[in-house]
Amino acid sequence: MKQSHDLVDSLRQLLGDKGLLTGDEMAAYESGARYGRGQALAVARPDSVAQLREVVRASLRHGLGVVPQGANTGLVGAGSPDASGRQLILSTQRLRSLCEIDVANRSVRVAAGMRLSELNERLAPHGLWFPIDIGADPSIGGMVAANTGGTRLIRYGDVRHNLLAIEVVLFQEDAPVLRLGSALRKDNTGPDLKQLFVGTSGAGGLITEVTLEVRPRPLQSATALVVPSSDAAVMELLRALETELGDFLSAFEGLSGRAMQAAIDHVPSLRNPFAPEPLPEFALLIELESSSSGACTGLDLQACLDRFLETQFDRTLSNAVLGGGASLWHLRHAISDGARALGQPIAFDVSVPRSQLMAFRRAALDVVADGFAGLTVIDFGHIADGGMHFNVIRPHSEPPLDAARTQALRDGIYGLAVESFGGSYSAEHGIGPHNLGYYRRYGGIAVQSLARGIRALLDPQALCGVVDFGPAPDGDAPSLHHH
Secondary structure, three states: OHHHHHHHHHHHHHHHHHHEEOHHHHHHHHEOOOOOEOOOOEEEOOOOHHHHHHHHHHHHHHOOEEEEEOOOOOOOOOOOOOOOOOEEEEEOOOOOOOEEEEOOOOEEEEEOOOEHHHHHHHHHHHOEEOOOOOOOOOEHHHHHHHOOOOOOHHHHOOHHHHEEEEEEEEOOOOOOEEEEEOOOOOOOOOOOHHHHHOOOOOOOEEEEEEEEEOEEOOOEEEEEEEEEOOHHHHHHHHHHHHHHHOOOEEEEEEEEHHHHHHHHHHOOOOOOOOOOOOOOOEEEEEEEEEOOOHHHHOOOHHHHHHHHHHOOEOOOEEEEEEOOHHHHHHHHHOHHHHHHHHEEEEEEEEEOOHHHHHHHHHHHHHHHHHHOOOOEEEEEEEHHHOEEEEEEEEEOOOOOOOHHHHHHHHHHHHHHHHHHOOOEOOOOOOOOHHHHHHHHHHOOHHHHHHHHHHHHHHOOOOOEOOOOOOOOOOOOOOOOOOO
16 A cells, blocks of 8 residues: 555656546546446546656556556546556546648647547648547547547548557556657558557557548538438448449448437437438438539539439438438437437447348347347447447336346347357447457457467556456456456
């Protein structure tokens, strides 16, 4: 215990009162956005790489684990401490001063603690943006650590596809600083080592700086909310879109009727876009984008989309709302908050081959309907990349789910995705304590052993308390584990 007090005292001298939080000041850092709630020794908030290195060195000297945390918007508990009270949350919130934009190179060097919204505000005057679109406002370093995807992955890719370089402090005795990659798009001079830190929730090192490829802001966009005539028509429509308008397709999102209704009920300004007709059981939000001006190309994207959709009536479509991009995206982004307002969510971030997504959806709905009476499903997802957010809600009027029933539901949905449809139990939220059991169940012993070996090179004393990517100890059955 004296070691803990000594560490806190030394960190306060290093970081000052704003840089070190204790007691009630830590509450917002100790609970995750959805899962993960623990008790930290303290929250360290260095404002420079030099300070961060000293925090790592001090933690190693005192034998106390650290939990890297960005904006704390993650959904698998990876940024939350355990219940021991002996872990230090290492926040990047104050690492935000760097933002060097190279307009001609279409790249930006940015501090890891800067938020996505602020980065895009700074890029906007140059006609640029970082086009990863998600409902939260994460830190840039956190986006790399989670390999964020989002609604426009089909056009722009995930963070990994737009990452040029990182700077990372390793969890080693001298807290070395490595710069991996550069602003070059072409550099085939060895292994791409920065990828060791992408999608690993901070395991192995703490990202302090990121170099990203950024994109021209769209000068045109077109939207429609359409009702497919059948499940089979969803993929038929997507293939036709990619054939006819593939250069412009930026989003192809699925929204269930219950998901849209949850958003409308939660946000007073939202309306049923199909009124006076009722909401359909399932709809597709389609978006086209172009960074070319209509004046130069002669293309009117909304007119192009409208003409295309006219050809699909009585084939793949039964109804459509054309245009209205801002209101339709508002509806889409309000679904998550609307779902939470209905009750306790048991959330699944899954992916399957997109050719199987609608079949998976029907099978997953059957799992809930057949075995979990009283629960409701709010589902939406990224149809074009095979991703789905399948949220099972325990309404406020229903009694709480016990641990065994919750486990059975999670096993049922994840087993369906992975075992029956060849999919993933974590499409874009990453691995954290909340889904570590499924990593161990489905990851494969050889792969997990390799991951543990890599982490041991980067973090030999296992300082980082995020996730142990190795296999479970001998004799331990895979299990769900979260704070």
